[in-house]
Amino acid sequence: GAGVSQSPSNKVTEKGKDVELRCDPISGHTALYWYRQRLGQGLEFLIYFQGNSAPDKSGLPSDRFSAERTGESVSTLTIQRTQQEDSAVYLCASSPLTRTIFGQPQHFGDGTRLSIL
Amino acid sequence: GENVEQHPSTLSVQEGDSAVIKCTYSDSASNYFPWYKQELGKGPQLIIDIRSNVGEKKDQRIAVTLNKTAKHFSLHITETQPEDSAVYFCAAIYTGGFKTIFGAGTRLFVKA
Numbered sequence: 001g002a003g004v005s006q007s008p009s010n011k012v013t014e015k016g017k018d019v020e021l022r023c024d025p026i027s028g029h030t031a032l033y034w035y036r037q038r039l040g041q042g043l044e045f046l047i048y049f050q051g052n053s054a055p056d057k058s059g060l061p062s063d064r065f066s067a068e069r070t071g072e073s074v075s076t077l078t079i080q081r082t083q084q085e086d087s088a089v090y091l092c093a094s095s096p097l098t099r100t101i102f103g104q105p106q107h108f109g110d111g112t113r114l115s116i117l
Numbered sequence: 118g119e120n121v122e123q124h125p126s127t128l129s130v131q132e133g134d135s136a137v138i139k140c141t142y143s144d145s146a147s148n149y150f151p152w153y154k155q156e157l158g159k160g161p162q163l164i165i166d167i168r169s170n171v172g173e174k175k176d177q178r179i180a181v182t183l184n185k186t187a188k189h190f191s192l193h194i195t196e197t198q199p200e201d202s203a204v205y206f207c208a209a210i211y212t213g214g215f216k217t218i219f220g221a222g223t224r225l226f227v228k229a
Binding site for chain 1: 148149151153158159160161162163166168169206210211215216217219220221222
């Protein structure tokens, strides 16, 4: 089956514009995550969704960032009034519901490379 | 809060040598520890994982060890090859949780 799909793969936009990034998780995966990865850096957690529960938004860096997900389907990450420091790769991951006490691995897409001019 | 420390940040080895990357976690409730490999321009990919009910797991040239008492876990790559060159991330997930805490990553260079 298909893996996690993200679009667009690259996005170049001018400072101050809004951007919308899309993530199609693996079918049936209840959890979905967004991360930001600056050049040469690690993974910065942004937000995660688990089924129909309230999302954990604790990693969103400012109110310019928001994300939506309907049920267990597609998610969109929106950045309003983009700034140059928003330039990064935005990664999406999904994971299945765990049926044991142990966690599950995340399956990542290849990300959207966002460049703010 | 939860934290995962990863060392070294950069590792350079000769082809055929072994490479070891170490991680320490802070939340004693963590029970699942995946390792990811990230190649340039790609998302991280799971290469091996270990649950807290075992101390070691091996898959061909890759092995992971876990010391729950010390809250340490390590990735061991034997007979390294140039295609092993990548960034490696360790991670920890606590019992029943979805939130994953990642280490800062190790950039591995394997010189031919």
